[in-house]
Amino acid sequence: MTDLERLRQLVIEACQHPAGSPQRQRCLTQVICLTSPHLWREATPDYADALQQTWVYFCQNVCDRGSGDRYDPDRSSVITWLNTYLKRRLQDFYIARQRQQALQSPSQKIIGETGNRLDPIEQIAAPPDIPPILAQVQLWVEQDPTGELCQTHIQGRPDLTCQVLILRRLPPETSWKDLAAEWGVPIPTLSSFYQRQCMPRLRKFGEQEGYV
Amino acid sequence: MGRLRFMSEIFPVPLPISRAAIQTAQQFAQQQPTPVKAAQVYRNTLAVWVMNDYLQMLGVPTQLTASDSWNSVLRLCADVADLQLLGLGKLECRPVLPGVHYCWIPPETWEDRIGYVAICLDEINAAAHFLGFLPAVANAEVALSLWRSPTDLFEHLAQLRPTSTAAPSMIALGRWFQGEIAAGWQSVASLLRSHQQTFAFRGDATLAAELAKATEFTIEQAKFITFSNHDPIALVMKLALDRQNVTHVLLQVYPLGASSYLTPGLALIVLDETGDIFLAVEATAANDYMQLQFSGTEGELFQVQVSIGTDNYQEFFMI
Numbered sequence: 110m111t112d113l114e115r116l117r118q119l120v121i122e123a124c125q126h127p128a129g130s131p132q133r134q135r136c137l138t139q140v141i142c143l144t145s146p147h148l149w150r151e152a153t154p155d156y157a158d159a160l161q162q163t164w165v166y167f168c169q170n171v172c173d174r175g176s177g178d179r180y181d182p183d184r185s186s187v188i189t190w191l192n193t194y195l196k197r198r199l200q201d202f203y204i205a206r207q208r209q210q211a212l213q214s215p216s217q218k219i220i221g222e223t224g225n226r227l228d229p230i231e232q233i234a235a236p237p238d239i240p241p242i243l244a245q246v247q248l249w250v251e252q253d254p255t256g257e258l259c260q261t262h263i264q265g266r267p268d269l270t271c272q273v274l275i276l277r278r279l280p281p282e283t284s285w286k287d288l289a290a291e292w293g294v295p296i297p298t299l300s301s302f303y304q305r306q307c308m309p310r311l312r313k314f315g316e317q318e319g320y321v
Numbered sequence: 322m323g324r325l326r327f328m329s330e331i332f333p334v335p336l337p338i339s340r341a342a343i344q345t346a347q348q349f350a351q352q353q354p355t356p357v358k359a360a361q362v363y364r365n366t367l368a369v370w371v372m373n374d375y376l377q378m379l380g381v382p383t384q385l386t387a388s389d390s391w392n393s394v395l396r397l398c399a400d401v402a403d404l405q406l407l408g409l410g411k412l413e414c415r416p417v418l419p420g421v422h423y424c425w426i427p428p429e430t431w432e433d434r435i436g437y438v439a440i441c442l443d444e445i446n447a448a449a450h451f452l453g454f455l456p457a458v459a460n461a462e463v464a465l466s467l468w469r470s471p472t473d474l475f476e477h478l479a480q481l482r483p484t485s486t487a488a489p490s491m492i493a494l495g496r497w498f499q500g501e502i503a504a505g506w507q508s509v510a511s512l513l514r515s516h517q518q519t520f521a522f523r524g525d526a527t528l529a530a531e532l533a534k535a536t537e538f539t540i541e542q543a544k545f546i547t548f549s550n551h552d553p554i555a556l557v558m559k560l561a562l563d564r565q566n567v568t569h570v571l572l573q574v575y576p577l578g579a580s581s582y583l584t585p586g587l588a589l590i591v592l593d594e595t596g597d598i599f600l601a602v603e604a605t606a607a608n609d610y611m612q613l614q615f616s617g618t619e620g621e622l623f624q625v626q627v628s629i630g631t632d633n634y635q636e637f638f639m640i
Contacts, residue, residue: 128547299428
């Protein structure tokens with residue numbers, strides 16, 4: 110069986126199941142995997158966005174009339190259908206970018222053209238200004254205004270409180286392995302206590318402080 | 322591409338890394354105190370974002386902003402990459418770098434998870450791959466060869482979902498004023514953010530602008546509703562309690578598909594406790610939203626229906 114025949118069969122099978130059913134989700138995913146190597150590729154900054162929109166369009170229109178006309182397997186292969194849409198999206202992005210650049214000064218244009226082809230990790234290496242979240246969390250844990258961080262501890266280990274554990278896990282954190290060795294407590298005991306007792310309190314603090 | 326390999330279904334699923342994903346990941350990473358932590362948060366955020374895009378387009382409703390990975394304090398204090406799935410729980414989306422043969426599962430994610438997915442990130446090429454799925458883990462390091470096929474995730478999620486909706490539960494709106502919001506409902510801002518992609522695609526700000534207008538309502542909650550044969554919609558419920566203890570209800574329906582208009586024929590109906598139609602409105606081709614407003618006193622019952630063709634959503638409420 111050729112890929113094209115297999116694709117056609119998968120589309121038909123997908124549409125025999127209701128939207129949101131695991132069978133349809135599985136078939137559509139298989140179509141995405143099989144179609145992907147045959148899709149148009151180019152090294153432009155908007156390519157990933159255009160491709161994502163193409164997949165959304167595919168999921169919305171392959172079986173039903175969604176945002177556009179329903180896909181007709183008798184008229185074209187899924188690959189042709191999606192390539193047409195993808196190229197149209199890329200064209201739209203290109204026009205939008207041209208328009209945007211016409212409004213910008215020449216110095217700004219350089220930034221616009223580099224897009225996401227830069228190594229993103231390099232771009233985050235030198236943050237302009239580190240927000241004081243760490244300092245605020247640390248202060249809150251140390252002060253423990255309600256007293257519950259000092260009072261809540263691992264069973265049988267009054268020395269291992271929420272306060273102690275959170276302070277050791279704040280970056281630069283001590284690894285779970287090293288903490289387990291230092292305190293003579295297995296990792297799952299520590300991490301379970303952290304998940305059940307420390308994280309809900311941290312979550313609440315984050316929500317209260319509006320750090321979301 | 323051989324047929325045999327295809328039939329075995331062990332295929333990495335390609336997932337594009339959008340600009341919005343990169344921008345958000347950079348923003349979250351910049352809040353971190355050390356370069357090591359920044360890199361961890363950057364990758365966790367990308368993994369969660371691409372999985373969110375993927376699940377949403379396949380009709381799995383998510384609550385990105387209700388995830389621990391979207392809480393800045395938890396992001397700082399734990400190595401978390403969870404994605405909250407509406408009504409199901411947290412799916413942990415672990416990033417894997419190209420060329421690495423195992424996936425690291427941090428101890429602080431060993432509990433309270435409905436499953437784990439491994440996402441390979443090729444940051445330079447703005448491409449990710451969904452490599453595999455596991456319903457549970459027992460180790461901090463899991464070799465990639467041990468992960469199950471990505472598509473096994475869907476059967477797993479289907480099993481977790483309640484099978485019957487036969488007994489409709491009544492939602493007590495009075496509790497909403499005490500901050501107890503019913504499951505499936507979320508803040509309007511949260512719903513909008515998790516559908517950012519859709520709105521960016523549409524390129525219009527109608528919904529956000531319209532929602533910002535009505536300020537007199539103290540409660541604003543939204544529900545993501547999917548239909549079998551039609552585009553998903555957002556049902557927004559706004560509540561206000563006046564001095565005479567009368568509750569004012571404003572119901573709105575917005576499109577969440579690629580079109581910025583509602584599907585013509587889509588109907589929003591309010592029925593009273595005897596099942597009689599109390600108010601109804603139907604979308605035409607030119608409606609980008611529709612709404613109904615009414616008032617009631619404590620204890621009064623009503624039913625909301627949103628229907629088109631054979632697709633029908635209904636829910637029961639008590640004021």
